[in-house]
Amino acid sequence: MSGEPMKKKRRLSGFGMIASTDELYEQRCSLPIYPARSKLVNEIRKTSSVIVIGETGSGKTTQIPQYVSEAGLVKNAMIACTQPRRVAAITVAQRVAMEMNVELGKEVGYCVRFDDMTSAQTKIKYMTDGMLLREALLDPLLLRYNMVILDEAHERTIHTDVLFGIVKDAQKKRKDGVHHPLKIVVMSATMDVDHFSRYFNNCNVLYLEGRQYPIEIFYCNQPQSDYLFSAVVSIFQIHQEEPPGHDILVFLTGQEEIEAVVKSVRDIAQDLSTDYPRLFVCPMYAALPPSQQLKIFQPTPQGARKVIIATNIAETSVTIQGIKHVIDTGKVKARSYRAGSGLDILKVQWLSKAQAWQRTGRSGREDSGTCWRLYTEEEFEALPDNTIPEIQRCNLASVVLQLLALGIPNILEFDFIDKPSSEAIIGALDQLHLLSAVEKTDQIQLTPFGKRMVMFPLEPQFSRILLMAKEYSCLEEVLTIVSMLSVESVLHTPHSKRENALAARKKFESSDGDFIMLLNIYKAYRAVKGNKEWCFENFINGRHMQTALDVRQQLHGMCLKARLTIQSCGQNTSAIRKCMTSGLFMNSAELQRDGEYLTLDRRQSVYIHPSSCLFQCKPAYVLYSELVHTSKCYMRNLCVVDPEWLYEAAPTYFKRRYSKNT
Numbered sequence: 001m002s003g004e005p006m007k008k009k010r011r012l013s014g015f016g017m018i019a020s021t022d023e024l025y026e027q028r029c030s031l032p033i034y035p036a037r038s039k040l041v042n043e044i045r046k047t048s049s050v051i052v053i054g055e056t057g058s059g060k061t062t063q064i065p066q067y068v069s070e071a072g073l074v075k076n077a078m079i080a081c082t083q084p085r086r087v088a089a090i091t092v093a094q095r096v097a098m099e100m101n102v103e104l105g106k107e108v109g110y111c112v113r114f115d116d117m118t119s120a121q122t123k124i125k126y127m128t129d130g131m132l133l134r135e136a137l138l139d140p141l142l143l144r145y146n147m148v149i150l151d152e153a154h155e156r157t158i159h160t161d162v163l164f165g166i167v168k169d170a171q172k173k174r175k176d177g178v179h180h181p182l183k184i185v186v187m188s189a190t191m192d193v194d195h196f197s198r199y200f201n202n203c204n205v206l207y208l209e210g211r212q213y214p215i216e217i218f219y220c221n222q223p224q225s226d227y228l229f230s231a232v233v234s235i236f237q238i239h240q241e242e243p244p245g246h247d248i249l250v251f252l253t254g255q256e257e258i259e260a261v262v263k264s265v266r267d268i269a270q271d272l273s274t275d276y277p278r279l280f281v282c283p284m285y286a287a288l289p290p291s292q293q294l295k296i297f298q299p300t301p302q303g304a305r306k307v308i309i310a311t312n313i314a315e316t317s318v319t320i321q322g323i324k325h326v327i328d329t330g331k332v333k334a335r336s337y338r339a340g341s342g343l344d345i346l347k348v349q350w351l352s353k354a355q356a357w358q359r360t361g362r363s364g365r366e367d368s369g370t371c372w373r374l375y376t377e378e379e380f381e382a383l384p385d386n387t388i389p390e391i392q393r394c395n396l397a398s399v400v401l402q403l404l405a406l407g408i409p410n411i412l413e414f415d416f417i418d419k420p421s422s423e424a425i426i427g428a429l430d431q432l433h434l435l436s437a438v439e440k441t442d443q444i445q446l447t448p449f450g451k452r453m454v455m456f457p458l459e460p461q462f463s464r465i466l467l468m469a470k471e472y473s474c475l476e477e478v479l480t481i482v483s484m485l486s487v488e489s490v491l492h493t494p495h496s497k498r499e500n501a502l503a504a505r506k507k508f509e510s511s512d513g514d515f516i517m518l519l520n521i522y523k524a525y526r527a528v529k530g531n532k533e534w535c536f537e538n539f540i541n542g543r544h545m546q547t548a549l550d551v552r553q554q555l556h557g558m559c560l561k562a563r564l565t566i567q568s569c570g571q572n573t574s575a576i577r578k579c580m581t582s583g584l585f586m587n588s589a590e591l592q593r594d595g596e597y598l599t600l601d602r603r604q605s606v607y608i609h610p611s612s613c614l615f616q617c618k619p620a621y622v623l624y625s626e627l628v629h630t631s632k633c634y635m636r637n638l639c640v641v642d643p644e645w646l647y648e649a650a651p652t653y654f655k656r657r658y659s660k661n662t
Contacts, residue, residue: 024099031059032209040064040206041071044147048171049184049200053193054208057365060187061088061151062096065124068147077146077180078122082129084157085313086112091294093117093126113457114547114554129159133166134457137405142170147183154191154354156389156418162399165415166406168200189361190354192386199417213364219377227329228257230374232264234327235307238372244277246324247306249314251359253333253348255488258283258309263494265307277305284310296320312351315358326363328356330375337395337424347629352387356380389418396420396428397460401437404446405454411444431586434653435464455562456555458482465583466559472579474569475559477519481580483552484518485625485637490544491611501539508538509613512573513622513639515580517613522548577623578645584623585649589635591620597635600646600654609634621646 028034033054043050054060065079083089093110102108109118111127118125129150136142148167153160171182184203186196193205224230231250238248252258262283269279282296300306300322308320312332332351351359356373363369373380391399403411411425432438437450437460446454453463462482469475484490493501508524510516525545528534535542559566569575581588589597589606595618597606606627608615612635614622621643624635647654 021099021101028059028063028099031063032057033059033063036206036208037063037067041067041073043204043206044068044183044185045071045073047183047204048181049186049203051191051193051196051200051203051205052185052187052208053189053191053205054187055189055361058208060208061092062099064185064187065149066096066100069123073183074123074146078144079124079147079149080132080142080145081124081126081149082132082151082160082163083126084129084152084155084160086115086128087313088152089126089128090115093124096124096126114551129157129163130457133159133163133402136163136166136170137402137454140166140170140406141174141179142167142182143179145182146180147185149185149187151187152189153186153196154188156387156391158390158394158396158399161389161391161417162402164199164417168415189358196417213366214368215360215364216368216370217360218370218372219380220374221376223376223379224374227331227374228252228261231327231329232261232268234372234374235265236268238325238327238370239276239279239305239307242305242325244303244305245300245322247300247308247322248325248327249320249323249362250307250309250327251312251314251329251331252309253329253331254311255283255285258285258311259494261309265309277303280304280306282306282308284308284314312355312359314362315355320362321366323362323365324367324369326359326369326371328359328371328373330356330373330379334393335390336393345627345629345633350379350383352384353380354386356383391416392418392420392424395431396424397431397435400425400428401432401446401450401454401460404432404438404444405451409443409445432460434586434650435460435583437464452562456558458486458555461583461586462486463583465580466555467562467564468582469579470564470567471582472569472575473567474572474575474579475564475566476568477576478579479552479555479559479566480519480522481515481576483548483555484522485515486551487547488541488544489611490518490521490541490548492539492541493611494539497539504538505613510573511617511640512577513614513619514612514637515639516573516576518637519576521545577639577641580623580639581641581645582649584625584639585646585653587624587626588641588646589622589624590643591618597622605633606635607632608638609636612636612638614638614640 052060052064065081068074068079083092089110089112093108094104097104097108100108105117106119106121108124109122111118111125111131113128113130142148150160150163150167167184171184174180174182184200186200197203197205231252235248235250250261252261262281265279265281278301280300284296296308297320306322308314314320330351331348332355333346333348335346360371363371400411403414408414412422429438429444432450433440436447437453438444439447449467452467453460456463456466465478466475466482469478491505508517508520510520521540525540530542530546532542535545556566586601588600590600591597598604599606609628619640621641622635623639623641625637628634628636
């Protein structure tokens with residue numbers, strides 16, 4: 001088969017538009033990567049590992065797997081193409097299936113958590129790095145693949161960093177002459193090239209030319225106290241001064257911020273004079289369903305302007321046509337874990353210079369553009385050069401559990417590209433020991449219980465909860481709660497209808513806490529068979545509910561495979577809350593005399609999140625699913641518990657903690 005992209009005749013739909021395959025062929029040929037295809041294929045053919053550096057928009061993500069497949073470099077096996085985010089894995093797979101004129105799920109497919117669109121025919125498989133890591137648990141040599149493409153490597157997610165070591169080890173072991181050699185391609189728009197090259201055995205680095213135009217950068221004269229307000233002001237400043245068709249991309253930190261700004265912009269736009277172009281405002285974040293995500297790719301109507309308000313998913317994972325102006329708030333939401341304090345929180349923080357330049361570059365893909373940085377030049381100069389790898393700032397319990405399942409007993413000696421601290425690894429082992437997943441003898445190893453925990457694609461504490469549900473005869477209910485906690489919030493609270501939303505929510509609330517409230521919502525949703533009008537009237541996000549149903553179905557199948565009996569405890573909420581305590585006992589807090597809460601383990605000050613149904617209550621002891629740091633450190637998704645349950649769940653842990661704190 002030749003290295004030329006194949007031309008087809010029929011028409012395909014996708015990315016919000018209709019495009020003939022002749023047009024798709026022309027688009028492929030016009031990409032910056034196209035002139036380099038022969039050199040790329042030859043380099044990949046003759047070497048075992050290669051690093052490809054190419055600007056976002058150069059075409060590397062969609063084209064390199066196709067070039068490799070067309071050149072016949074991978075026979076009788078698949079090409080795995082990993083992405084840090086599920087949105088990118090899905091949308092890129094859709095695009096490549098269009099270009100190859102094949103049905104999605106056949107020759108080209110994707111696999112993300114709780115959603116597998118592949119078949120026995122699949123040759124090019126886009127997947128999240130977490131899914132490839134799970135496959136490695138069953139097949140450490142990754143024998144289903146003859147090539148692994150690790151894309152967006154610079155993002156350094158916790159799964160990507162672990163995958164580097166797993167794939168590198170598999171490649172080494174497959175040089176034994178028995179197995180087909182494994183090729184590795186590492187791709188990114190920017191990275192510490194020398195560091196990566198040394199790690200992958202001093203492999204070659206190929207640079208692709210991008211399509212970059214001049215970008216004018218504007219800074220604020222003084223620091224901004226409210227970056228959301230500044231973003232809205234900047235949108236309308238650009239809107240009033242720039243001609244139609246000059247689309248805007250705004251970077252915010254999360255779904256709640258995005259929805260608030262989308263509403264503000266739409267409300268203000270309604271009051272604008274008809275002299276200004278029409279505004280089409282599109283949100284973009286990971287929890288949006290594919291149909292809404294694809295709206296950002298639709299061409300802007302003549303005489304109008306599109307404003308895309310996105311998380312950092314738009315930095316590198318997807319390429320959006322027509323962006324002329326970028327508004328960079330300088331903020332990003334990131335998880336941060338301090339092993340010494342045991343505090344694992346999700347908080348808004350400053351980005352790195354590398355991220356800032358990634359955002360800036362989004363405005364210069366097709367023409368000259370501008371970037372409005374909502375911070376001062378002095379603040380930019382004070383930013384760190386690169387983002388700290390996630391593996392050095394996250395709780396490692398899940399990673400350590402997976403590595404032990406891979407048969408790697410000495411985690412401290414694992415070949416990380418950047419090693420996490422020994423304190424973080426030891427802390428993770430301590431947590432797993434408390435969860436009964438590992439035993440500490442001469443050699444650390446998984447317990448039989450720990451081996452069963454690995455079966456579930458969940459955080460260890462939730463895997464333990466599912467396995468412990470047998471003792472409390474409540475797996476039916478716990479399956480639902482864990483599934484609801486595994487998706488974005490199903491509660492929708494529009495700013496303009498906040499009181500109505502809170503009133504509608506009353507019928508689901510429980511004095512036992514949010515876990516039982518989520519269970520009540522699920523039961524009501526099933527009773528009306530997912531009726532859209534019911535969701536609208538009760539301010540329930542139907543899309544997220546459907547995702548929770550899909551997750552539950554997948555977990556239900558895993559429980560049956562693990563030979564767990566699906567039992568219901570009926571109205572016995574105490575059994576449910578005891579079961580949740582068995583996994584979340586480390587996430588517990590106690591009410592103090594002054595009305596504030598302290599976590600039981602580290603005595604950290606925490607507060608009940610306003611979205612909780614317990615916000616107006618003051619229960620003596622609570623569990624929470626996570627901590628979110630904004631103006632304060634808030635507990636989200638709470639459950640009322642009895643202190644005796646905590647002691648029963650982990651007597652050694654609470655005895656040790658109590659003695660340390662007294």
